[in-house]
Amino acid sequence: MTLKPEHIVETLxxxxxxxxxxxxxxxxxGYxxxxxxCNGVGIGVWRKEEAFQKLGDIGAFMRFVDHKAKxxxxxxxxxxxxxxxLITHAATKT
Incomplete structure (x- = not known):
């Protein structure tokens, strides 16, 4: 198999x-x-192989979110x- 230049660049x-x-x-x-x-914004960077499993665990995080705020x-x-x-814009309970 011969690699074309675009395959080499893509691999690099x-x-x-x-x-x-x-x-x-x-x-x-796109961010x-x-x-x-900034304050009030949290980010989570996950391996793509684990992303959907971790997303399923979002309930554990939601316990700390102030349900009276947006x-x-x-x-x-x-x-x-x-x-x-994962980006969260949420106020946490105090």
Whole structure:
């Protein structure tokens, strides 16, 4: 099998989960890190292989959310990218 130039570039650009940092993950899903990293916003970066299992455990987190305040939870998944992303905009109980 002969590799074409586009296959070589594609292989070089692919990183493993351990090689990427959270800012790269945010950018991949269209977020600006400086806008996401603020008070009241939490991020979770998960291996894509574990993402749906971890998403199923969201109930454990919800115990700490203030149910009298607005909340938004965004889940981002790309089967061709090594990391999934969870962003939470929520007030926690005091």
């Amino acid at each position: 650009n692919k990183k493993t989960f351990d090689e990427i940092d959270p800012d790269e993950v945010l950018k991949h899903y 600006k890190p400086e806008e996401v990293r 909340a938004r939870i965004e889940f981002n998944y790309d089967p061709d990218f090594p990391a999934a992303l």
